[in-house]
Amino acid sequence: MSRKDIKKVVLAYSGGLDTSVILKWLQTEYGAEVVTFTADLGQGEEIEPARKKAETLGIKPSNIFIEDLREEFVRDFVFPMFRANAVYEGVYLLGTSIARPLIAKKQIEIAEKVGADAVCHGATGKGNDQVRFELGYYALKPDIKVIAPWREWNLTSRTKLLEFAEANQIPIAKDKRGDAPFSVDANLLHSSSEGKVLEDPAKEADSIVYQRTISPEDAPDKPTYIEVGFERGDAVSIDGENLSPASLLARLNALGKANGIGRLDLVENRFVGMKSRGVYETPGGTILLVAHRGIESITLDRGAAHLKDDIMPRYAALIYNGFWFSPEREMLQALIDRSQEYVTGTVRLKLYKGNTEVVGRSSPLSLYSESLVTFEDDQGAYDQKDAAGFIKLNALRLRTLAMRKRKVGK
Numbered sequence: 001m002s003r004k005d006i007k008k009v010v011l012a013y014s015g016g017l018d019t020s021v022i023l024k025w026l027q028t029e030y031g032a033e034v035v036t037f038t039a040d041l042g043q044g045e046e047i048e049p050a051r052k053k054a055e056t057l058g059i060k061p062s063n064i065f066i067e068d069l070r071e072e073f074v075r076d077f078v079f080p081m082f083r084a085n086a087v088y089e090g091v092y093l094l095g096t097s098i099a100r101p102l103i104a105k106k107q108i109e110i111a112e113k114v115g116a117d118a119v120c121h122g123a124t125g126k127g128n129d130q131v132r133f134e135l136g137y138y139a140l141k142p143d144i145k146v147i148a149p150w151r152e153w154n155l156t157s158r159t160k161l162l163e164f165a166e167a168n169q170i171p172i173a174k175d176k177r178g179d180a181p182f183s184v185d186a187n188l189l190h191s192s193s194e195g196k197v198l199e200d201p202a203k204e205a206d207s208i209v210y211q212r213t214i215s216p217e218d219a220p221d222k223p224t225y226i227e228v229g230f231e232r233g234d235a236v237s238i239d240g241e242n243l244s245p246a247s248l249l250a251r252l253n254a255l256g257k258a259n260g261i262g263r264l265d266l267v268e269n270r271f272v273g274m275k276s277r278g279v280y281e282t283p284g285g286t287i288l289l290v291a292h293r294g295i296e297s298i299t300l301d302r303g304a305a306h307l308k309d310d311i312m313p314r315y316a317a318l319i320y321n322g323f324w325f326s327p328e329r330e331m332l333q334a335l336i337d338r339s340q341e342y343v344t345g346t347v348r349l350k351l352y353k354g355n356t357e358v359v360g361r362s363s364p365l366s367l368y369s370e371s372l373v374t375f376e377d378d379q380g381a382y383d384q385k386d387a388a389g390f391i392k393l394n395a396l397r398l399r400t401l402a403m404r405k406r407k408v409g410k
Contacts, residue, residue, distance in 0.1 A: 008033045008116040009147060010107050012133070015050030019122045020170045021161055022149045023057050026120060030147070035063040037110050039103050042070045042188025042246065044211075053171065065110050069102060070188055074245035077102055077324075078189055082288055083233040083343075084308065084336045085296075086316040092266055093282045093289065094319050095190025100129060101324035104136025111144065118145035125151040128271050132322035139325035186211060188249055190262075190282040201267050201277040212253065212281035216260030216354030223352035224259055225359070228252075228291040230347070233340025235288060249284045256283020259351040271321045287349065287356050294347040294358035298366040304339050311335070 009026055013019045013036035026034050036059055038050045047066055054064050077098050088094055107119045119137055123129035130148055137144050155161050165172050183195040191211040198205060207215070229237035236242055238251050256262045262283035267275055296305060311332055318329045345363025349356055371381045 003030050006030055006032050006117045006145060008035060008114065009118045009120050010035045010037055010111045010116045011120045012103055012107055012122065013038050013050060013054060015053045017161065017165060017172055020053060020057065021165055022120065022122050024168050024170060025149055025153060027058065034059055035065065035110065035114055035116060037065045037107055039106060040066065040068045040070060041073050041099055043186040067106060070246040071244060073099065073102055074188060074249050078249065079234045079245055080333060081319060082292055083340050084312055084315050085289060085293055086312055086319060088316045088320045089268055091264055092268060092280065093190065093285045094316065095187065095280060095282050095285065096185050096192050097132060097320045098189065099187045100132035100322065101136045104133050105140060108137060108140045108144065118147050120147040123150065126272065131271055135322040136325060184211065188246060189285050190280055192278050192280045194276060194278045198277055198279060205265055205279045209279050210281060213257050213263055213283050214260050219260035219353045223350050224255060225348065225350055226255060227346050227348050230295045231344050233343040235291065252284030252287045255351060256287050260354040261351060261356055262286040290356040290358060291347045291349055294361045295345050295363065296343055298361050298368045299343045299345060299363050300339065301367065308336065308339055
């Protein structure tokens with residue numbers, strides 16, 4: 001499909017510099033009617049300014065779509081991911097990665113609704129998000145035309161982007177120092193910052209970078225105790241109060257922020273092959289991960305728990321690389337969800353100066369037996385003599401190997 005064949009485009013639009021430049025570029029280079037889609041994923045910013053900015057740039061009100069997706073985001077994307085305890089490269093809680101499939105899904109729905117020929121995103125040609133968006137698009141509508149401006153235009157630097165914006169009278173946001181901002185992505189699960197002052201991984205991030213947390217040094221000297229309730233692997237309450245998924249995560253975010261929890265300075269391996277440095281803040285998610293592992297510790301069988309830990313890196317990599325809609329992710333999700341059938345109960349947590357610690361856990365479906373592990377008289381619940389045969393059977397192959405080594409003189 002050539003440019004002249006594209007009459008209508010659905011643009012993932014944040015109202016920021018990049019997507020505002022893209023909106024104008026689509027109008028001038030493609031001559032296409034632009035439909036904007038702005039998702040409220042709990043990024044913590046006003047959404048309505050995006051509507052006004054789109055109107056300023058010539059978009060008809062009927063072509064401006066703004067949707068509050070916070071509940072759907074947490075319920076159908078964040079919570080399923082946390083059932084798996086998913087972390088990428090051991091530390092990253094996938095806050096950006098998990099938002100992209102939902103945005104892609106909604107863009108395709110709008111494209112079909114308005115009869116658009118193409119969809120467009122603002123991800124650069126160096127990053128992971130281009131992959132995540134486009135794998136989502138193609139999985140849901142295999143014949144869709146995708147426009148990726150960063151792979152087409154000659155605006156190859158931040159300076160050229162700013163010059164284009166000024167030439168076309170596109171408003172430019174400023175950071176606290178009066179400069180064009182470094183790259184920031186945010187949603188209800190996290191915020192991430194990349195570029196500019198963060199490009200040198202040897203330099204500590206300036207305090208201006210942090211969006212969602214106070215410094216652990218500035219957190220209260222007194223710990224905060226909370227109880228998180230779970231049903232079938234999902235958090236449902238805090239301190240006995242039942243909350244919707246989005247409300248619960250927002251509450252955990254506030255608790256995490258106040259206690260300096262959830263900061264991460266990471267150099268990661270991008271799917272496209274390069275390393276990048278980012279500063280991530282996931283206050284509520286950090287608490288949720290610790291709490292979920294806490295309730296699993298007493299409700300999951302050893303084999304099930306260890307199998308989950310074995311497959312988790314594969315599951316996390318699928319999300320990081322953009323394969324949310326792949327059959328293998330869905331297969332792993334089915335396994336993970338089956339494991340959560342009895343993950344119900346309450347976890348007591350201690351939040352203190354950047355740390356989250358499990359200090360208690362209980363469940364009506366607990367597999368923990370005090371009568372088995374007690375150092376006092378267990379009244380015959382466990383015969384310690386049985387351990388001798390268990391150890392000898394497990395040692396059989398080791399003993400056989402040792403005898404062979406003795407035989408050959410090694």
